[in-house]
Amino acid sequence: MEFELFLTRLVQGINNGAIYAFLALALVCTYRGSKALNLAQGELAMICTFVSWSLAANGVPLPLAILGGVVVGGLSGAAIERTLIRPLGRDAHYSVLLVCVGLFLAINALAGFIWGGDPQSFPAVVPDAPDDFVPVMGVRLRYQQLVILVVLLVLVAALYAVFRYTRFGLSMRAAASNPDSASLVGVRVNRVNAWGWVLAGAVGALLGPLIAPSTTLSTSMFFTFIIYACAAATVGGFDSPIGAVIGGLFIGVTENLVASYVGFIGDSLKLTVALVILLVVLMVKPSGLLGTREVERV
Amino acid sequence: MSLELQGVSAGYGAGDVLHEISLDVRPGEVVVILGANGAGKTTLMRAVSGVIPRRGRILFEGKDISRTGPEQIVRLGLAQVPQGRGTFVDLTVEENLRTGALSRRDSARVNEDLDRWYTTYPRLAERRRQKAGLLSGGEQQMLAVSRAMMSRPRLLLCDEPSLGLSPRLTQELFASLRSINEEWDMSMLIVEQNAAIALGIATRGYLLEVGTIARAGSADELSDSDAVRAAYLGY
Ligand SMILES: Nc1ncnc2c1ncn2[C@@H]1O[C@H](COP(=O)(O)OP(=O)(O)OP(=O)(O)O)[C@@H](O)[C@H]1O
Numbered sequence: 001m002e003f004e005l006f007l008t009r010l011v012q013g014i015n016n017g018a019i020y021a022f023l024a025l026a027l028v029c030t031y032r033g034s035k036a037l038n039l040a041q042g043e044l045a046m047i048c049t050f051v052s053w054s055l056a057a058n059g060v061p062l063p064l065a066i067l068g069g070v071v072v073g074g075l076s077g078a079a080i081e082r083t084l085i086r087p088l089g090r091d092a093h094y095s096v097l098l099v100c101v102g103l104f105l106a107i108n109a110l111a112g113f114i115w116g117g118d119p120q121s122f123p124a125v126v127p128d129a130p131d132d133f134v135p136v137m138g139v140r141l142r143y144q145q146l147v148i149l150v151v152l153l154v155l156v157a158a159l160y161a162v163f164r165y166t167r168f169g170l171s172m173r174a175a176a177s178n179p180d181s182a183s184l185v186g187v188r189v190n191r192v193n194a195w196g197w198v199l200a201g202a203v204g205a206l207l208g209p210l211i212a213p214s215t216t217l218s219t220s221m222f223f224t225f226i227i228y229a230c231a232a233a234t235v236g237g238f239d240s241p242i243g244a245v246i247g248g249l250f251i252g253v254t255e256n257l258v259a260s261y262v263g264f265i266g267d268s269l270k271l272t273v274a275l276v277i278l279l280v281v282l283m284v285k286p287s288g289l290l291g292t293r294e295v296e297r298v
Numbered sequence: 299m300s301l302e303l304q305g306v307s308a309g310y311g312a313g314d315v316l317h318e319i320s321l322d323v324r325p326g327e328v329v330v331i332l333g334a335n336g337a338g339k340t341t342l343m344r345a346v347s348g349v350i351p352r353r354g355r356i357l358f359e360g361k362d363i364s365r366t367g368p369e370q371i372v373r374l375g376l377a378q379v380p381q382g383r384g385t386f387v388d389l390t391v392e393e394n395l396r397t398g399a400l401s402r403r404d405s406a407r408v409n410e411d412l413d414r415w416y417t418t419y420p421r422l423a424e425r426r427r428q429k430a431g432l433l434s435g436g437e438q439q440m441l442a443v444s445r446a447m448m449s450r451p452r453l454l455l456c457d458e459p460s461l462g463l464s465p466r467l468t469q470e471l472f473a474s475l476r477s478i479n480e481e482w483d484m485s486m487l488i489v490e491q492n493a494a495i496a497l498g499i500a501t502r503g504y505l506l507e508v509g510t511i512a513r514a515g516s517a518d519e520l521s522d523s524d525a526v527r528a529a530y531l532g533y
């Protein structure tokens with residue numbers, strides 16, 4: 001009985017962690033190239049989810065509606081990079097951060113303006129009634145949550161493979177590692193970084209419709225997730241997709257177990273647990289668990 | 299002519315560093331550029347490879363590249379070994395070499411070339427799976443030369459290849475640059491402060507002083523010139 005309860009909480013933690021990891025993956029895609037922490041990533045995902053919702057509400061089949069949102073996400077990513085980020089130049093970290101904050105507010109206001117402030121219910125891609133779950137050792141694994149986990153794992157495996165084994169991936173890593181040398185060997189650095197934004201926009205737009213059935217669709221649906229995602233990416237290492245996933249799952253599981261077993265913390269102090277983890281990791285290993293440490297030796 | 303500069307000026311916004319530079323490199327030639335710190339040697343390299351904006355005419359094999367960007371210039375067959383090596387420190391040695399071939403279309407023959415540079419520099423082969431940032435300075439310089447050569451260039455620019463190397467490693471490196479020049483009939487434009495060793499493999503040279511060409515001549519003429527002797531050869 002005790003053990004079953006533990007398992008249930010563990011699974012809850014994994015489910016939450018998968019969402020943090022998913023969004024963190026998007027953050028990593030832009031950070032690697034442009035060195036931009038896109039605080040507006042969650043908002044971009046949110047507005048794309050509204051697009052998918054509108055498409056579905058107008059009779060487009062759900063999978064196609066989601067695909068539509070993903071395409072809009074990718075295109076928006078490219079547009080943001082081209083018009084707002086690239087003109088700031090390569091080493092403008094603070095200006096880029098400010099632009100992202102501005103973008104956060106602008107996208108949020110735009111979504112509120114178009115779709116209004118009321119939360120909407122969002123249809124699930126798989127059956128999501130109370131009895132749609134797989135029981136494993138007494139724990140209920142809901143279909144919808146399994147979908148999120150599977151999509152997350154497929155995505156990170158695909159990203160890893162692309163980064164590691166393709167010419168395009170090598171270009172991306174070269175551009176992230178040393179942009180000047182990269183352009184000397186023929187990498188079109190700006191174009192490669194723009195692809196990072198395309199990927200990020202698409203990944204976020206895929207996440208939104210997967211969580212919206214349970215969070216409900218609203219302009220504030222990503223407010224806390226973006227903070228968790230930043231923590232996850234920091235813990236895992238901002239330039240490592242696998243690190244982001246491990247960071248997300250680690251934070252999700254730890255905060256849930258701590259909240260369940262340490263009496264005074266409970267649900268209200270969960271985010272604090274995540275921030276404590278973040279602080280500890282930053283003190284012990286500033287580049288994150290799997291991030292690239294500077295290995296330069298001259 | 300392999301490379302020809304006609305009245306090239308360039309700088310970094312706050313005014314020109316290079317003033318109306320004219321020089322040329324003939325096919326198969328090794329040309330060296332000597333000059334003190336801050337003379338504008340690196341600026342000249344970056345102007346040729348397209349990293350910074352420049353004015354004037356730069357002809358590579360007769361084609362004007364003065365408005366072409368670096369990504370395209372390397373595809374035309376002009377590769378640069380940047381000052382300080384420009385290593386991708388968090389990529390492995392082999393990945394660094396493979397970036398050199400990113401500009402190529404014939405991916406099938408890339409592996410052949412990899413083996414070739416591993417044979418030339420066995421120390422790179424031993425460390426192929428290591429992060430390149432962990433290589434010694436000399437090894438990184440070999441890596442930088444091999445990486446540039448992986449693009450199969452017809453003209454190689456080298457910016458201070460001896461920087462930070464011991465005299466012995468410098469000898470070794472220049473010996474291998476010479477054999478690359480002979481074996482591949484590769485034209486080279488080399489910036490060097492170590493005038494003695496650079497003039498040893500060069501056919502001709504230029505002396506750059508505060509952004510202008512102060513002297514030009516054959517390697518022998520430059521070695522005999524008082525100006526070069528006093529400033530760079532130390533006798
Ligand atoms: N990125 C830059 N921005 C502004 N000025 C620069 C920049 N790089 C070089 N300079 C200036 O241009 C001048 C020439 O520099 P350059 O690097 O071309 O010299 P160099 O001959 O290569 O010297 P060294 O032998 O030390 O490498 C110097 O006065 C330097 O201060």
Ligand SMILES: [Mg+2]
Binds near residue numbers: 341457
């Ligand atoms: Mg220099």
